[in-house]
Amino acid sequence: MTGLIRKDFLVMRKALKSYLxxxxxxxxxxxxDLFDYSFIITFVQVVLAVLPITAFAYDxxxxxxxxxxxxxxxxxxxxxxxxxxxxVLALLTMALGLAGTGLLYLVRQADxxxxxxxxxxxxxxxxIIPAILLPLSYKLGAERARPYLYAIIFIPVVAVVLLARAGxxxxxxxxxxxxxxPAALAGSAVLLPLGGLAGLFLSYxxxxxxxxxxxx
Numbered sequence: 202m203t204g205l206i207r208k209d210f211l212v213m214r215k216a217l218k219s220y221l222x223x224x225x226x227x228x229x230x231x232x233x234d235l236f237d238y239s240f241i242i243t244f245v246q247v248v249l250a251v252l253p254i255t256a257f258a259y260d261x262x263x264x265x266x267x268x269x270x271x272x273x274x275x276x277x278x279x280x281x282x283x284x285x286x287x288x289v290l291a292l293l294t295m296a297l298g299l300a301g302t303g304l305l306y307l308v309r310q311a312d313x314x315x316x317x318x319x320x321x322x323x324x325x326x327x328x329i330i331p332a333i334l335l336p337l338s339y340k341l342g343a344e345r346a347r348p349y350l351y352a353i354i355f356i357p358v359v360a361v362v363l364l365a366r367a368g369x370x371x372x373x374x375x376x377x378x379x380x381x382x383p384a385a386l387a388g389s390a391v392l393l394p395l396g397g398l399a400g401l402f403l404s405y406x407x408x409x410x411x412x413x414x415x416x417x
Contacts, residue, residue: 205282246327258343328397332404
């Protein structure tokens with residue numbers, strides 16, 4: 202199990218190094234007040250959420266998936282290793298986000314609650330994206346599932362904007378959240394990644410069923 206997770210990190214090590222350098226550059230710009238920290242957090246979560254799909258595509262190209270499914274771990278074990286890879290990435294990005302929040306607060310006295318809520322929202326997004334894409338990748342293949350990524354990211358944003366302009370969605374309710382106590386806001390924000398974890402677990406069960414019935 203740990204060997205499969207380590208394999209994913211080794212396969213993606215070049216991409217991870219490139220993303221870390223890019224994130225470091227963005228963080229430097231944020232400390233200079235030239236870039237928005239919330240964008241950096243969301244960018245990191247979305248990019249790292251796509252990495253498991255990229256690793257899946259590499260496995261397909263190398264025909265690794267056919268070999269892996271014949272391992273003693275079984276198909277469920279191989280699927281579990283890929284989802285654990287997602288969890289490890291999510292924990293790493295959350296730890297980096299918390300560290301960045303603390304440093305930014307010390308250097309610029311930025312609002313820690315706002316940055317924490319942004320981190321929780323982006324962490325939920327970083328879990329939801331692979332939760333949707335991984336079962337599709339097992340069902341359709343990585344390349345055929347990749348276009349769904351754009352739908353997952355852009356359709357909700359466009360839908361919210363259109364509903365708000367049509368008056369169907371009352372965005373003024375969000376302003377009322379400022380009246381809540383900071384502890385209540387922080388507690389509510391923590392529920393978002395927990396919901397993402399629940400969605401990832403359901404996704405794992407679906408992916409196991411798909412992998413069990415698929416011919417590799």
